[in-house]
Each structure stands twice: as structure tokens, then as C-alpha cells.
Amino acid sequence: MPERPHLAVVGAGPAGLAGALAAAARGVRVTLIDAAEQAGGQFYRQPAAALGARRPQALHHQWRTWERLRDGLDHHLTSGDGHFTHLTDHHVWCVERESDSGGFTVHALRGPAQEEGVTVRADAVLLATGGYERVLPFPGWTLPGVVTAGGAQAMLKGGLVLPGRTAVVAGTGPLLLPVATGLAAAGARVAALVESADPRGLPRQARALAAQPGKLLEGAWYASTLVRHGIRPLTRHTVVEAHGTDRLEAVTVAALTADGRLKPGSARRIPCDTLAVGHGMLPHTDLAETLGCTLTGTDVRVDDEQRTDVPGVWAAGETTGIGGAALALAEGHIAGRSAAAHLHGASPDPSRWAAAARARTRLRAFFAALDTVYAPPAGWAERLTDDTVVCRCEEVTAGEVRTAVGALGAGDLRTVKLLTRAGMGWCQGRVCGPAVAGVAGCPLTPGRRPFARPVPLGVLARLPEREVTD
Incomplete structure (x- = not known):
């Protein structure tokens, strides 16, 4: 029997799982590679088995969808045919296209120490690498007790722990709702939900929003949960400063005017030991960029089959644009079907994924409408004091960035980086990039x-010479 074509799927969140299962069901050998110890991604993040969670479904929405994905994964892994491999705790650091064969080599680091290199060779690749939170600084944001909204959610879902006893959830975007309600349901007192967006902008997007009644019902459920827990939503407000010495003790919030500026005399101080703050998400595109995939803005550009413009590379989920789990599932399913057809040398039949394509269209319109409402407040960068740190790795302040622009003539992120070291640390600008760009204008x-x-030099040294020099 001829060997089955091989698809490497990077990321085991909703998009990666949907794509891997769709391809495997159509006779493709699949290797699913993920950095986490369990499948699910951030949305379906699971507590460690050793924690003995009795009701993990209490931390999740769409639990039945997760059960179907989990059961499908288990089915392929236990079938005994060896055509499906799930590599957990593998951190992919590069994907190379092999010029001689047209295939791909996926390079990963294995284990917590990430000191052992692993390579996977495949005929095609599906990138489902998800997204990361946009972090916008403010005075005091480096205090212990200040976490991202997604970080607070990850602690709760993955570790069954609360980041603190009294929390303020702040920023902008739909993610704030599950974070606030999840913390409250787990026993934290949520002193305030601080949303910088103006809810009066939602009716102007009524057509796109009405096309997703399930999402509207979900929003209504969150609203009723906030009321039940006595959480105060402060809309058109923003965090001005976090206070404390050794750790967070309180935050100051203020109302925003119609043009996003601080309303004079509206500042109020809220005692808390935790601030979970987030201003939306950005796609993870590092691997796609290395392969030469074209980006539209910050999103990987794909066609109707979720193909990038690099032959043999598909992309799905947040890496093609932030849109939530349901959109990621639809895109992953389309990508998996399309990849399977092309790997078998057949012409894909879009009618086979028509339902997923319709869902994708509606959900993209829905989240595009939300993006027009949930945007970071105007003037946030102007409110940063010169001594506010914007790059934590290199301890670069807003004042240093302003000097690089105003006195030294820097006009782009790369030049600011060269002049200040902002973005040269461990995160390589992934965390501080939006903040530095905002301050620099x-x-x-x-x-x-x-x-x-980051890759250990020993791993690079052990690579075959061809792979190092190509």
C-alpha cells in the first residue's frame, strides 16, 4: 500500500483540532503538534489531571463541542493504525520548506526545559497558532497583581486558582465578560468591570450582530450573570493608574469622553489585589512570516479554502484574524478538508464544506462589527508618563521611546528598537510591540x-548542516 500523504498541524486549539480531524477522516496521515500538555488551546484549556477537577465543564462554554473534538481525537489516537500522532509539550520554533522535495520540516523543542530538538517532515502544513493578547501599558502596570485578562482565565481554567480575592477586570473587548463572570463564579469578588468601549455603538452594527442570535443570547447570559454577582460594569471608563508598593493595592479609573479622552473630575480609586486587563488580541504569525506567507495588516492572508499564498501551507483560526472559537472551528474544518483533497491529488469540492463556509462568512462579519466598537481608547499613549515602562524585558520607558522619535528621528518600530532596545528581550517585541508602536506613533x-x-545553541548545533545553511 502506498504511504499516506502527511499533514503537520501546528496548534491543538479549536482550529487545529478541527483541521486535524477533518484531514484524518479523509485518509491523510496527521501529526498534531502543540506546546500544551493537553489539547484544547486557550479556549478549551483543561486543568491538569493531577488536580482532580470534578466538574471542569463549569469553567467552559460549548462543552459538548469540546467533547466531540476530544472524542474524535481519542478515536484516532487509539485506532492502532499509526496514522495520527499527537505531540504534546512540543514548542515549534521554525517551519522550513524543503526546496528539493517541496515538503516541509517542522522544528520543535520538547519538554519543559525545551532543550531537546525534534523535527517532523510533512507534505503540507496547517498553521493554527492562535493569537495573543494586546498589552497596553499604564503607570503601575508592572506591579505584582496586574495580569492580562487571558492570564487570569488561564490560571483559573488550567490551575484552578484565583489570581486574587478582589479583582478589577478592565480594558476592552468580549473577553472581559467570561473573565469577570468566571472569576466571580470561582469565588473572587469582582469590584468592577471597566470597559472603555461605548455600548451605544452596538446598535449601529445591528445587522451583522442579528445574524448571530446565539452570540446575542450568550451576551445576554453574561449580562444576567454580572447582575447576579453584583458586578458593576463601568462602560466608557479606563484604568488610569495602578497603585501599590510591593504589590497591587488599588487602581484609579476614570470616565472617557466621546472622543476617548479622560473626563475631568471623574477619577475614582477602587481597592483590589488583582487587575486583569486586556485590550483585544493579535494573531500569532511568526511561523507564517518565516515561510513567506503574505499578511494583510496583522492577519495571515488566505483564500476561500484557507490556503496561504505559499503552496502547501494552510492557515486557520486566530492567525488569519481574531474571531473566536466558533469561527476557528469553521476555518479549521475547511482547511482540513481542502488540504486532504490537495494531498490526494484531487480537486476540492467546496460544496462539501458549504455549511462551514456560510458560518465563516457570518462570523467574520460579526467580529468585524465588534472590532469597530471594541477599540483601545484614543489617546492612551499620550497619558503615559515618561517614566512608565513600555518594554519590560529591557526596561525601556515611554520617555526613551519619545526621545528616539522626537530627538533622534526614529519613524518605524525597527529604528526605535535599534535606538532603545525596546523589543530586544525574551519576548522579541511580541508583548511590547503594540505599546511601542503606539507611543512612537x-x-x-x-x-x-x-x-x-528562543532556541538553545545546542539544538542548532545538532541540526544537519543542510538545514542550518539553507
Whole structure:
């Protein structure tokens, strides 16, 4: 029997799982590679088995969808035919296209120490690498007790722990709702939900929103949960400063005017030991950029089959644009079916995934409408004091960035980086990039990197010479 064509799927969140299962069901050999110890991604993040969670479904929405994905994964892994491999705790740092064969080599680091290199060779690749939170600084944001909204959610879902006893959830975007309600349901007192967006902008997007009644019902459920827990939503408000000495003790919030500026005399101080703050998400595109995939803004550009413009590379989920789990599932399913057809040398039949394509269209319109409402408040960068740190790795302040622009003539992120070291640390600008761009007043342009994460020199030294020099 001829060997089955091989698809490597990077990321085991909703998009990666949907794509891997769709391809495997159509006779493709699949290797699913993920950095986590369990499948699910951030949305379906599971507590460690050793914690003995009795009701993990209490931390999740769409639990039945997760059960179907989990059961499908288990079925393929236990079938005994060896055509499906799930590599957990593998951190992919590069994907190379092999010029001689047209295939791909996926490079990963294995284990918590990430000191052992692993390579996977495949005929095609599906990138389902998800997204990461946009972090916008403010005075006091480096205090212990200040976490991202997604970080607070990850602690709760993955570790069954609360980041604190009294929390303020702040920023902008739909993610704030599940974070606030999840913390409250787990026993934290949520002193305030601080949303910078103006809810009066939602009716102007009524057509796109009405096309997703399930999402509207979900929003109504969150609203009723906030009321039940006595959580105060402060809309058109923002965090001005976090206070404390050794750790967070309180935050100051203020109302925003119609043009996003601080309303004079509206500041109020809220005692808390935790601030979970987030201003939306951005796609993970490092691997796509290394392969040469074209980006539209910050999103990987794909066609109707979720194909990138690099032959043999598909992309799905948040990496093609932030849109939530349901959209990621639809895109992953389409990508898996399309990849399977092409790997078998057949012409894909879009009618086979028509339902997923319709869902994708509606959900993209829905989240595009939300994006027009949930945007970071105008003037946030102007409110930063010169001594506010914007790059934590290199301890670069807003004042240093302003000097690089105003006195030294920097006009883009790369030049600011060269003059200040902002973005030269461990995160390589992934965390501080939006903040530095905002302070500098320049576009957030993705930087093409050869590696998606730090790699030990020993791993590079052990690679075959051809792979190092190509």
C-alpha cells in the first residue's frame, strides 16, 4: 500500500483540532503538534489531571463541542493504525520548506526545559497558532497583581486558582465578560468591570450582530450573570493608574469622553489585589512570516479554502484574524478538508464544506462589527508618563521611546528598537510591540524572524548542516 500523504498541524486549539480531524477522516496521515500538555488551546484549556477537577465543564462554554473534538481525537489516537500522532509539550520554533522535495520540516523543542530538538517532515502544513493578547501599558502596570485578562482565565481554567480575592477586570473587548463572570463564579469578588468601549455603538452594527442570535443570547447570559454577582460594569471608563508598593493595592479609573479622552473630575480609586486587563488580541504569525506567507495588516492572508499564498501551507483560526472559537472551528474544518483533497491529488469540492463556509462568512462579519466598537481608547499613549515602562524585558520607558522619535528621528518600530532596545528581550517585541508602536506613533508592522521562539545553541548545533545553511 502506498504511504499516506502527511499533514503537520501546528496548534491543538479549536482550529487545529478541527483541521486535524477533518484531514484524518479523509485518509491523510496527521501529526498534531502543540506546546500544551493537553489539547484544547486557550479556549478549551483543561486543568491538569493531577488536580482532580470534578466538574471542569463549569469553567467552559460549548462543552459538548469540546467533547466531540476530544472524542474524535481519542478515536484516532487509539485506532492502532499509526496514522495520527499527537505531540504534546512540543514548542515549534521554525517551519522550513524543503526546496528539493517541496515538503516541509517542522522544528520543535520538547519538554519543559525545551532543550531537546525534534523535527517532523510533512507534505503540507496547517498553521493554527492562535493569537495573543494586546498589552497596553499604564503607570503601575508592572506591579505584582496586574495580569492580562487571558492570564487570569488561564490560571483559573488550567490551575484552578484565583489570581486574587478582589479583582478589577478592565480594558476592552468580549473577553472581559467570561473573565469577570468566571472569576466571580470561582469565588473572587469582582469590584468592577471597566470597559472603555461605548455600548451605544452596538446598535449601529445591528445587522451583522442579528445574524448571530446565539452570540446575542450568550451576551445576554453574561449580562444576567454580572447582575447576579453584583458586578458593576463601568462602560466608557479606563484604568488610569495602578497603585501599590510591593504589590497591587488599588487602581484609579476614570470616565472617557466621546472622543476617548479622560473626563475631568471623574477619577475614582477602587481597592483590589488583582487587575486583569486586556485590550483585544493579535494573531500569532511568526511561523507564517518565516515561510513567506503574505499578511494583510496583522492577519495571515488566505483564500476561500484557507490556503496561504505559499503552496502547501494552510492557515486557520486566530492567525488569519481574531474571531473566536466558533469561527476557528469553521476555518479549521475547511482547511482540513481542502488540504486532504490537495494531498490526494484531487480537486476540492467546496460544496462539501458549504455549511462551514456560510458560518465563516457570518462570523467574520460579526467580529468585524465588534472590532469597530471594541477599540483601545484614543489617546492612551499620550497619558503615559515618561517614566512608565513600555518594554519590560529591557526596561525601556515611554520617555526613551519619545526621545528616539522626537530627538533622534526614529519613524518605524525597527529604528526605535535599534535606538532603545525596546523589543530586544525574551519576548522579541511580541508583548511590547503594540505599546511601542503606539507611543512612537508608527504602524504596528510585524517583524519577520527566523525563529518563533528562543532556541538553545545546542539544538542548532545538532541540526544537519543542510538545514542550518539553507
